[in-house]
Amino acid sequence: MNQIKKAGVVGSGTMGAGIVQLLIQNGHPTVMFDINQEAVDRARTGIEARLERLVEKQKISVNELTLAKELLESTTDINAFKDCQLVIEAAPEKIGIKRSIFQQLEEICAEDTILATNTSSLSITEISGQIKKPTRVAGLHFFNPAPIMPLVEVIQGLKTSPEVTETLIDFAKKINKNPVVCKDTPGFIVNRVARPFYNEALRIMNDQVASVEQIDRIMKGAGNFKMGPFELQDLIGIDINFATTKSVHAGFHGEDRFRPHYYQERMVQSGSLGRKTKGGFFSYDE
């Protein structure tokens, strides 16, 4: 079985940087790549600051901090992935960008390097479609914030080999995550099964059955959900939530169960996107 000694991450945005932090915190030498130096430097500073805060909170030791920093190699040269046994792509959710990255990776990396994508909305099979050896491509879907959320979805494209799936399951366990295995279906498990939590809440609210406040109170008070569907949309970003629903709906070719609600689109159009705009379904003025 493929031993993963060194890992690489493509992209230094929220998810990319989160995955990098997770890997170095768990003792894995990691290459972080992004196309411009400024982005890479910003991500590195952010990761180091978060690790330092963990030292202050006594969650990790000073030694662990020093080691983690040493394990991180940040670069704008994609060739730095050549000695990685696993590369996790966390670039923007555009099929063209992802395909071009995978084509570069298959040129640069060894033949048995596993090429994984952290996509939450695209099909693994589609991303690997033009790759010479699609058996080595799989999904490795982390949840935000990656260092904290315990789940990883290991997604098998139509051609992913069982060995690659096994290696990723083992790797996920080594970095202290709980892997679940799923097929390459729209939204995988979490983003699919969670759709009604938001979508039906919107429908119930818009049909005047209950108010936003009431629905959140009921789901927490009767169902023991930690957050109500509306405060959770505000936290995630209503635009992000709407985009996920649209993508799952499109992935199922318009299946009615996933039809987005026009009210959610109105919220996005209004610019009230949730906490990040200080207002969404609830107001967050200081």
Next chain:
Amino acid sequence: MTNKAIVIVGGNLLAKELLKSFELNGCSVFLNDFSKAKQIDVVIETTNVDLEQKKLNLQEIESVVSPNTIILSTTLQVTATEAASWLRYPERLIGFATFSNFSEGKVIEVAAALQSDTGLLSNVKETFGAINQEVEVVEDEVGLVYPRILSLIINEAAFALTEGTANAKDIDTAMKQGTNYPLGPLEWAERIGIDDVYAVLIGLHKQFGEERYRPAPLIKKLVQAGWTGGESEKGFHHYQNRRVKEFSI
């Protein structure tokens, strides 16, 4: 605390849990028995899947209690308005919706039928207050809020299981750890009774006439087989393991 006499009518998990809960809280409560109390103040009818039975139950209740006895009726498959339409004195019916593990939470939803005397709502609040449940009054619609949203989440999990997207355990783990649900949807369904979840789904499907609410065929089959979780100890997991065994011979 209430000193009202309550009769619960029904044979599902919810009926049994309501009985247990009212008893624990020192109430005078009886299951499917009108002969023990001299005057009955509240009757709670909980049948959800078999609507013919529900209708018979409600009409029988009406024939043995006085015209001003409050009848609380579950609105999992039908609205309170539809249930009230089966009565001679529809104004005394109030709808409510919850599942059998309600005692793990603190809120029960209540809805007045269009025909209801809304003055009865304070009485209903007091009744559920006796089992430490707050009341949220919402508009009358099939499944109200929590049973409706949860049933659709369970329905989607059942579709995903049917398609082999993942196994039952992984679907449950994913929802607990990827988005912080208190229980996985499939284990949740087995705990509250897959039959009551099915009742909500067929009720919504009929009420709105939309494909969106179509029950997963797997849920329908489990109900037909009697593999509805709860006391039967058979449900999604049993179904899946049975298949695995069959194919691994």
